[in-house]
Amino acid sequence: MAEGEITLKIQRFDAKADAMPYWQKFTVKLRPGMTVLDALFEVLNHQDGTLAFRFCCRAGVCGSCAMVIGGKIRLACETQIAQFVGKGDLHISPLPHQEVVKDLAVNYDHFFERMKRVKPFLVGAEPAPEREYLQSPKQRQPINEPIDCIMCGSCTSSCTVAWTTKDYLGPAALMKAYRFVADSRDTITDERLDLVDNEDGVYRCHTIFNCVEVCPKKLNPTESIQRLKIKCIKRKLFGRKKRKA
């Protein structure tokens, strides 16, 4: 490999054609500011038109391009490639423990199915006021962080518990559940806690913190899950809160 180049070692697999995944090397020329996504396009455009990967915003906000890069789950679009130069081949593989459509593109159906199980929508007071529900900055504070989840699947793919139990809601869906429980405008806390107060919900989390380690948005799903746990346990100890009339 010459100076100013990097060798990518990419995991290839076509669910339709291949029995097993395999690795393939590509060498690309570096340019200033190059991201891993840029490098993948360089391969697609000029070396191998059969390479598959997901992409969209290329600004770290849409959550399409999470993959394992250099041993860690990252978003390809916001990962500068320069940091890997001089450290041998850069290994790139799809999100672990997800069904691969082709190469680095995974199927997110199961991820979103679990998200749907937590009733991921606000149920506000009825009848709704003519204008907005009032929510002070202090009341909004608990949701400031969980609303930033871009649903890239990094956390759920890194969670060793989610690997072995496909019914476990997983960190992303549980953080989504917490996002509504913590929202001062929501009215169905008990129903929401019922959805997670079980063995496929909050108690399956072993606080391994993989989700926190990999989150590209630096969020803390483990904390959201523990906060849900506290609410579930408080409810058991002190009884369910009476609904306001």
Added chain:
Amino acid sequence: MYYHKILVVGSGLAGLRAAVESAPKVDTAIISQVHPVRSHSGAAQGGVNASFANNPDAKDDSSDKHAFDTTKGSDFLADQDCVEFMTKEAVPCIVEMEHWGCPFSRMDDGKIAQRPFGGAGYPRTCFATDKTGLYMLHTLWERSVKLNIPLYEDRIMVDLVVEGDAVRGVICWNMRTGELETFMAEAVIIASGGSGQIYGRSTNALISTGSAQAACYRRGVPLKDMEFVQFHPTSLFGTNILMTEGARGEGGYLVNSLGERFMSKYAPKAMELAPRDIVSRSIQTEINEGRGIDGKDYVHLDLRHLGRAKILERLPGIRDLAINFVGVDPIEKPVPIQPGQHYTMGGLDTDINGATKFKGLYAAGECGCVSVHGANRLGGNSLLDTVVFGKRSGAVAAEYVLSKKAFKEGEAAINKNLRETKERIQAMMDRTGAENHSDIRAEMKQTMIEKVGIYRSKAQMEEAHAKIKELKERMRHTVVQNKGKSYNLDLMRAYELDGMLEVAEAIVVGALKREESRGAHSRLDFKERDDTKFLQHTIATYSPAGPVITYSPVKITKFKPEARRY
């Protein structure tokens, strides 16, 4: 063959809002290239305009004043009845989004917070930190989950089926299986987004190629006002990732190599908060005259005086972007920015209901042109456009379907289009030659930004037109290397590019024929606005030989065209 009464193509804000409106009344399904939460709407940062008058500095704001600002911002090319409709619907539509859970930032009294934005007389832009589009998108996806709206994901619309004067359905390409699929429908709502990737230096997502728009154009839906392309003043130097107008709304400065806040020369009253066309031209002029930083193609966006607390509270997203992509923390250093292609004001020609010339075919959001943005869109009006006209087109499409007597017509037409599409794609796969379509794409993008960019002239645009025609010819000699079925990006990108070149040609030809300067269309050879000749919409109709240009009148209700000063 799949059948739904209403098909929505695209799952960004406009598509989701349309589907959420029609689904409770009429069987509705969504077709989308990406999962809804991946849509480019999620990259919108700064906010959405509605005259709530929540901010103490906006006590006198009203939908009328919003309408005036929008019309003046549009350089009087917007249809004023549509603008009035949009600005009146703004507050109820945003209230709806809030009731559905959109986590807007708040005033101390708990109301939705509003910030100043370019070209607006009052702080009118409702915001959720600097990720407003992301939160609105998530909220509408959540609503679509509540309503159980069927979603066909990883599908690219490759053809529109019309028969006589009515729409019959669409042909899609399933990215996972590589197979073509047919969808029959009584009504189709196109909400496929803009075509910004035609340009170099674009802030747009890589999927914003306008390929569904191009498919409709080829089947006879005219494109309106395509020459009006918005350049956002502040995109990151190097990657052209968006730095929200909210940065200036919160008080950020634009500074040249001499350390001057140069906007004082161009818009002494509005300064950094002049409309986008004016700020972009000002930055470009500074760069052209050698006052870019270190003589390069950028100036500085300086936020340091806002202080750490305000940046972290109001602008956390762009801070992360600046750190990740240029290694600059805006709390400590000014951010290098340059104008970047950002928005297509033009689009599929529709009326106030989003209806096109074909019965049952609607378009909403950036892919359409109602027109509410005219020659220059104000910041904060695109998110508003998506929810107001998404909702409207969903409602009108549902009414149309409920009033229909005959159903499930057009199987023969759909099969005919399927055959034609198969042949087209097969021909693409069978081509031989030495051309690489990614090189053609790069040349198109370079040509468009260089020659049909912020400043335009006849000579440059004629060169661009010749180049686009050359690229169309060279496309016939490109090879699709990937002959496989699943997730064939090579074929997808070749297919998209075909459509992008058609749309690029519509932009260039419309721009050449418009011999005036208006809004974002700024000609060095025709520097003045010419209301006698060009106070009208450009209509580009597809023909194999190139776009045929005609004009249609602009609706003026309350606001007589006046000189535009800020």
